[in-house]
């Protein structure tokens with residue numbers, strides 16, 4: 001008996017296998033190519049191979065992995081961040097010192113690294129939203145702690161002090177570089193003020209949205225320093241105009257939401273905080289519905305291409321995909337596309 005075209009195979013559904021099928025002896029399914037094509041043929045090939053060889057080529061034919069549960073570090077919670085699961089594959093990280101306008105104290109700088117390293121390890125998480133609790137997104141570095149402890153260093157002489165300070169600055173940088181190193185896309189929803197280190201943070205995110213009341217300020221020159229945790233390195237690659245970046249960084253002038261959108265710092269502006277956070281969660285859900293092999297490979301290669309020449313990046317891409325194109329996700333997603341299936345209804349294993 002033929003199944004209804006390109007449908008879920010009733011026998012293999014639990015394994016996440018989709019292809020045209022017909023019932024074989026004893027109710028066992030036999031997969032056949034429907035409209036032909038490489039992808040369906042790959043599925044057929046797998047079905048035709050003896051089980052041992054099939055699992056060498058594709059990995060064991062086992063049920064879809066279920067969410068492994070959040071890593072221990074996420075379950076323990078944080079002092080300055082609140083992490084919430086929005087849906088099965090989407091985490092929402094809130095900067096959470098609302099009384100201090102989410103100013104970034106020592107705990108924050110440490111916890112960002114712990115949080116995003118844990119998220120990177122969480123195979124069930126496929127996209128992350130960042131927002132700020134309370135009245136504004138972030139007032140930047142904690143100016144009280146900066147004066148008293150954040151930048152204090154040990155050392156008998158200037159060289160040793162300098163070396164220790166360098167170490168400290170590198171650690172601060174890591175608090176935002178960890179967002180780029182996290183293979184899952186990070187979407188940031190900004191409302192109200194986004195000042196100093198707040199701008200450094202959002203520059204390391206993959207997608208930036210804001211509300212109409214948002215404003216941005218590369219404030220560092222006003223407190224006597226050159227921004228050193230990412231804005232000067234990343235902002236020129238985000239905003240097309242070096243002249244504008246220079247102006248913002250030399251003068252610390254406020255940039256309001258409409259200008260932030262027109263220069264490309266944010267890609268969309270929403271009426272208020274509620275709607276920008278909802279939109280960020282919605283895009284995270286759309287990302288999470290797609291193959292994590294495809295999405296995470298895309299992030300890796302977009303970032304590589306930002307920092308390398310086109311020939312180098314093409315070479316890296318080819319090397320990347322010589323492994324990743326062999327994923328079952330390619331077969332699954334291509335079949336879903338042929339069947340015009342909503343990817344929300346197509347299961348992909350965690351990565």
Ligand SMILES: CC/C=C\C=C\CC(=O)SCCNC(=O)CCNC(=O)[C@H](O)C(C)(C)COP(=O)(O)OP(=O)(O)OC[C@H]1O[C@@H](n2cnc3c(N)ncnc32)[C@H](O)[C@@H]1OP(=O)(O)O
Nearest residue numbers: 099100101103139140141142143144172193196197219220
């Ligand atoms: C290696 C170095 C790495 C990184 C360096 C980064 C540099 C920077 O980040 S530069 C930017 C520094 N930040 C600022 O200059 C912003 C200062 N804050 C403000 O301008 C305002 O607070 C505001 C963000 C516009 C919000 O205004 P408002 O809503 O009126 O709140 P306030 O009443 O001013 O503040 C409420 C509460 O929060 C405390 N607070 C605000 N910002 C900071 C801060 N940056 N550091 C520490 N504390 C901050 C403020 O003192 C109030 O606390 P109370 O206890 O209630 O008095």
